[in-house]
Amino acid sequence: MRPRLRPSRPEPSVLQSFPDASRLDPSHPHYNPDPHAHPGLHIIALVEGIKGGLAVLAASGLAILGPTPLQHWVHVLIARFELDPEHGALALFAEKISQGAVHWAAALVTMYGVLHLLEAWGLWRARVWGSWLGCVTASLYLPLDVYALIRHPGWPTVALLVFNVIVVWVLARDILRRRF
Numbered sequence: 001m002r003p004r005l006r007p008s009r010p011e012p013s014v015l016q017s018f019p020d021a022s023r024l025d026p027s028h029p030h031y032n033p034d035p036h037a038h039p040g041l042h043i044i045a046l047v048e049g050i051k052g053g054l055a056v057l058a059a060s061g062l063a064i065l066g067p068t069p070l071q072h073w074v075h076v077l078i079a080r081f082e083l084d085p086e087h088g089a090l091a092l093f094a095e096k097i098s099q100g101a102v103h104w105a106a107a108l109v110t111m112y113g114v115l116h117l118l119e120a121w122g123l124w125r126a127r128v129w130g131s132w133l134g135c136v137t138a139s140l141y142l143p144l145d146v147y148a149l150i151r152h153p154g155w156p157t158v159a160l161l162v163f164n165v166i167v168v169w170v171l172a173r174d175i176l177r178r179r180f
Contacts, residue, residue, distance in 0.1 A: 040170040041123045044134060049120035055113030063106035067097045128178055135171035138164050 062070070074094040078085050085091055119137065122130020145161040 038126050038174065041126055041131070041174060044167055044170060045120045045123035045130075048116045048123065048134065052113045052116030052118075052120060055109050055116065057113075059106045059109035059113060062102060062109065067099055067102045070102065071097050126174075128175065131171045131174045131178075135168055135175060138167045138171065142168065 071094055074090055074097070075085070077083075078088075078090050078094070083090060115133075115137070119130055119133045123134055124130075141164050142161070145157065145164055149157045149161055
């Protein structure tokens with residue numbers, strides 16, 4: 001004789017096994033996972049993408065041109081502003097320009113650009129890591145913006161500070177909405 005099979009109980013869903021299951025539920029009322037529902041993220045993504053693209057373009061131009069045109073441009077600046085070609089920051093900068101230094105600078109600017117392009121992609125696709133990356137990088141600029149405002153007060157520095165505060169606020173709000 002065959003044993004009778006008990007009717008199977010439905011398995012609890014994966015979401016119900018987590019203590020904070022409502023946060024992971026795509027239908028949670030506090031967060032819409034659709035990337036088109038986040039125009040603020042798209043605007044920030046465009047700005048970051050432009051910054052990243054320009055940085056990669058500048059780095060490739062720096063690597064292609066090498067140190068000679070850069071040294072020439074520094075000497076033209078020194079002559080144009082009638083600075084002392086033997087002393088000062090630009091004269092020191094012109095002395096330090098070498099093939100190796102230009103390639104290191106190009107590599108660093110390329111990494112900076114790729115980081116911003118990656119951030120832009122993450123923000124455009126409404127990925128939480130994109131919001132985290134953007135929030136951290138934008139908040140790193142805030143002390144420098146405050147310093148610039150103290151040293152050089154004016155509407156451009158105020159506008160830059162306000163823009164970076166808004167970026168940090170939008171990205172932090174996005175992170176918090178995903179969490180709570």
